Every structure is written in structure tokens, then in C-alpha cells.
Amino acid sequence: MKSLPERTDVLVVGAGPAGATTSLFLEQKGIDHLVIDQSEFPRDKICGDALSGKVIDVLARLDPRLVNEMEALTGEFLSCYGITFVAPNGTDLSIPFRTKVADRLTAAGFISPRLDFDAFLVSKIHPERLRTSCKLISLSKPGAIASAPGTGSIASAPGAGPASTTAGEHQVTVEYQGEQRTIRARYVVGCEGERSLVAKEWAGYVKDKNHYCAALRAYYTGVTGCHADNYIELHFLKDILPGYLWIFPMSNGRFNVGIGMASHRIAQRKVNLKAAFEKAIREIPALRERFAQAQPLTPLQGWGLPLGSKRFPLSGEGFLLVGDSGSLIDPFTGEGIGNAMKAGYHAAEHLALSLQNGRRDAAWMRSYDQRVYRDLGGELQIGKTLQKLTNYPRLFDFVVGKAARNRELRNLISSMFDDISLRNRLRNPFFYLRLLLSRD
Numbered sequence: 001m002k003s004l005p006e007r008t009d010v011l012v013v014g015a016g017p018a019g020a021t022t023s024l025f026l027e028q029k030g031i032d033h034l035v036i037d038q039s040e041f042p043r044d045k046i047c048g049d050a051l052s053g054k055v056i057d058v059l060a061r062l063d064p065r066l067v068n069e070m071e072a073l074t075g076e077f078l079s080c081y082g083i084t085f086v087a088p089n090g091t092d093l094s095i096p097f098r099t100k101v102a103d104r105l106t107a108a109g110f111i112s113p114r115l116d117f118d119a120f121l122v123s124k125i126h127p128e129r130l131r132t133s134c135k136l137i138s139l140s141k142p143g144a145i146a147s148a149p150g151t152g153s154i155a156s157a158p159g160a161g162p163a164s165t166t167a168g169e170h171q172v173t174v175e176y177q178g179e180q181r182t183i184r185a186r187y188v189v190g191c192e193g194e195r196s197l198v199a200k201e202w203a204g205y206v207k208d209k210n211h212y213c214a215a216l217r218a219y220y221t222g223v224t225g226c227h228a229d230n231y232i233e234l235h236f237l238k239d240i241l242p243g244y245l246w247i248f249p250m251s252n253g254r255f256n257v258g259i260g261m262a263s264h265r266i267a268q269r270k271v272n273l274k275a276a277f278e279k280a281i282r283e284i285p286a287l288r289e290r291f292a293q294a295q296p297l298t299p300l301q302g303w304g305l306p307l308g309s310k311r312f313p314l315s316g317e318g319f320l321l322v323g324d325s326g327s328l329i330d331p332f333t334g335e336g337i338g339n340a341m342k343a344g345y346h347a348a349e350h351l352a353l354s355l356q357n358g359r360r361d362a363a364w365m366r367s368y369d370q371r372v373y374r375d376l377g378g379e380l381q382i383g384k385t386l387q388k389l390t391n392y393p394r395l396f397d398f399v400v401g402k403a404a405r406n407r408e409l410r411n412l413i414s415s416m417f418d419d420i421s422l423r424n425r426l427r428n429p430f431f432y433l434r435l436l437l438s439r440d
């Protein structure tokens with residue numbers, strides 16, 4: 001068992017996509033840091049397991065060889081070349097991803113069990129920087145942070161003994177090797193996912209049902225009728241709007257299947273998601289046929305999605321939030337892995353500057369929020385608009401129906417996977433007016 005350092009410049013809590021990516025970029029910059037995770041890897045995370053082009057872009061930014069290495073693990077990673085939307089009235093629209101694959105010679109997306117993908121990322125963390133089975137259990141109160149050498153008074157954690165303090169450092173208590181231990185860190189990065197203690201204790205995060213989604217996932221075999229190019233499928237069923245049932249093909253003849261819905265609607269309509277899923281695959285003719293021979297490999301298991309339809313604070317004195325800890329999931333698609341990894345990149349960039357200029361005050365740390373929202377804010381806003389569109393099933397049916405008949409519109413939507421400026425058109429009411437007036 002590795003010993004636990006008593007101090008580090010940057011403590012990264014959580015080694016999911018957010019924490020692992022933050023660590024890999026910090027490593028590139030030669031920044032002293034420590035990553036802790038309560039789990040041992042490989043470990044599962046309930047998820048749709050779909051990795052978008054954004055994931056590939058971040059990996060390529062780290063090192064293009066990582067993308068090739070990931071692709072070579074064909075037993076675990078399945079290339080995916082498009083997406084099928086099924087509107088509430090059953091009309092389907094299949095769109096190939098038109099990303100810059102030609103010059104990259106790689107698929108635009110992948111499906112990989114998180115068991116494998118997260119372990120792949122974690123295997124790239126410098127082993128000296130990583131402590132697994134190491135759980136964050138409490139944080140120093142923001143007011144207890146030492147402010148000048150020798151004058152600080154960090155309250156000791158129970159059983160941790162007196163701590164020597166240094167100017168402007170946090171003190172956190174972790175459980176490691178059956179003992180409570182203390183780590184001091186100039187900066188803490190909260191990457192613990194949707195149940196983040198850092199977000200709750202330091203950023204005052206409180207779950208908001210209007211910006212939250214609940215979802216269930218199961219692995220299956222024997223689902224039939226999938227696209228030959230491994231398209232992922234989103235079925236917007238009228239009983240679960242805003243939300244969808246998904247079918248994502250995987251390697252080795254398995255399927256990641258699940259259902260998710262906005263939490264405020266679940267509460268309003270008292271929806272039982274498990275029952276809604278079972279009813280859909282039993283009663284909707286197109287699904288019933290495709291699930292006729294299907295066998296579940298796991299039970300339906302639930303987890304929450306903190307959505308980026310509201311901007312939550314991502315920082316404060318000497319700390320940052322990355323990934324689900326910062327509620328950065330796309331409200332329409334549910335994509336959170338790519339956003340977590342992008343935010344990890346920004347966190348490392350911000351921390352490099354912070355260590356250079358010695359600043360950790362809340363006003364300075366807010367420039368991280370600005371970075372992240374400059375990069376992801378536009379997309380999250382579009383996701384919010386599209387999520388609202390699903391509140392109007394007829395309009396949604398109409399857009400999907402029109403696109404299914406109109407090649408130009410299909411090409412436009414296909415390009416939207418690449419080009420955020422094109423996606424902005426979806427926020428413009430004139431887009432829908434022109435659609436209404438256009439010929440099929």
C-alpha cells in the first residue's frame with residue numbers, strides 16, 4: 001500500500017473523467033498534485049457509455065496516440081457513426097455524424113462501458129499521484145483556512161491530531177487504509193460527481209429538481225434492428241418528456257439501454273421510471289418487436305444527472321468544481337463525459353496560472369467559471385432550448401418529420417454535431433418559421 005502525502009499543491013478528489021483529465025493536464029504542466037478516489041478501478045458508473053467527439057478531441061489534445069490506443073481496444077470500444085432520433089409520434093430521423101473524421105481517421109464517437117473507459121483514463125495517471133480506496137470525508141470550513149504563516153487555525157478533524165498550517169491552504173480529512181488522515185492542499189478540485197461534498201460544503205450546491213434528471217440503465221443482449229453503423233438511438237416517448245429512452249449498441253453483442261426524465265416532471269406526474277421503461281418495451285410495437293428476444297444482463301439501476309441548464313458556481317477560495325460536481329451535463333442529450341473532460345482541461349490551465357501568480361482568492365478563481373462557460377455555455381444553452389422544445393411534442397414531431405423528409409435539413413443537423421455556430425440556429429424562432437414554409 002502506498003503512503004499518503006500530508007501535503008500537495010493541488011488535491012483532485014475523484015478519478016472519473018473529470019478528475020483523471022484534470023490530473024493528466026496537470027501532469028503535462030509538471031504541477032504537483034494528488035488524485036484520490038474512494039473506489040478501486042476498474043469500477044462501474046451508471047451511464048449510457050456514449051463518448052462523443054468532444055472526448056476524442058480532449059484525448060487528442062493530451063496526446064493523439066491516446067485516441068489510437070483507445071481504438072485499438074476493440075473488445076471494449078465500439079465505433080459509432082451516427083444518431084437516430086425517434087419523435088413522440090414514432091417518426092425516426094437518422095443522422096450520420098459529419099465530424100472531421102477524414103483527417104483524423106477515427107470514428108466520431110464511441111460506446112464503451114465506463115468500467116473500461118474510466119480504467120483506461122486512470123491507467124494514464126502517474127501512479128505516484130494516485131491513491132484509490134481513499135475517501136474524502138470532511139473539509140475544513142472555508143473560514144478555518146489559514147490566512148498568514150503561523151496565524152492560521154484550521155480546526156482539526158476528529159482523531160486527526162493537531163495540524164501544522166501554512167498560509168492559504170485547505171485541510172481535508174480522508175479515510176485511507178482504515179484510518180482518518182489529513183491532507184493539506186493549496187487548491188482542491190472537486191471531481192466527485194453528482195454527490196460532491198466539495199460542491200455542497202464550499203459552493204453551497206443544493207440539488208434543484210428543475211435542473212436535474214433521473215435515469216435508469218441496464219445492459220442487455222439480443223436487441224434487434226439496430227443500424228449497421230452502430231447509431232445510438234434516442235426515443236422521445238410522449239409519457240417521459242422531457243426525457244428519452246435510449247438504445248446504444250456495444251461491443252460483444254451487448255446493448256446499453258435506459259430511460260431518463262427531468263426530475264421536476266417525474267415529481268409533477270408521479271412517474272415510475274422503471275414501470276415506464278417496462279411498459280415501453282412491452283407495448284410500443286416497434287420496441288416490442290426489437291426486445292422480443294432480448295435478455296437483461298443487469299437490473300435497471302439508477303443515478304442522477306445534474307444539468308447545466310442553470311449556471312451553478314464552479315469555484316471559490318482555493319477550489320474548483322469539474323464535471324458533474326459543477327452540473328455541466330447537456331440538458332438535452334445527457335452528455336456529461338466530454339464536458340467533464342473539457343472542464344478538466346480548463347481547470348489545469350487555470351491552476352497553472354494560479355500557481356504562477358500565487359492567487360487563490362474567490363474573485364480570481366471565478367475566471368475559471370468564465371473560461372468554462374465561454375467554452376460550454378453556448379452549447380448548454382442550446383441544450384436547454386432543445387429540452388424545452390420537447391415540452392411541445394407536436395412541434396418536436398414536426399421538426400423531426402420535416403428533417404426526415406428534407407435532405408438539406410438532415411445535412412444541416414448532421415453538420416451541427418461539429419459546428420456550434422450552426423447549432424445556434426436552433427435557438428432562433430425564424431429557423432422554425434423557415435422550416436414551416438420550406439418544401440419537403
Ligand SMILES: Cc1cc2nc3c(=O)[nH]c(=O)nc-3n(C[C@H](O)[C@H](O)[C@H](O)COP(=O)(O)OP(=O)(O)OC[C@H]3O[C@@H](n4cnc5c(N)ncnc54)[C@H](O)[C@@H]3O)c2cc1C
Binds near residue numbers: 193334
Ligand atoms: C444513466 C446515465 C446515463 C448517462 N449517459 C451518458 C452518456 O451516454 N454519455 C455521456 O457523455 N454522459 C452520460 N451521462 C453523464 C455522465 O455519466 C457524467 O457526466 C460523468 O460520469 C461525469 O464524470 P465525473 O468525473 O464528473 O463524475 P463521475 O464519473 O461520477 O466520477 C466521480 C468519481 O469520484 C469518486 N468519488 C465520489 N465521492 C468521493 C469521495 N467522497 N472521495 C473520493 N472519491 C469520490 C467516485 O468513486 C468516482 O470515481 C449519463 C449519466 C447517467 C446517470
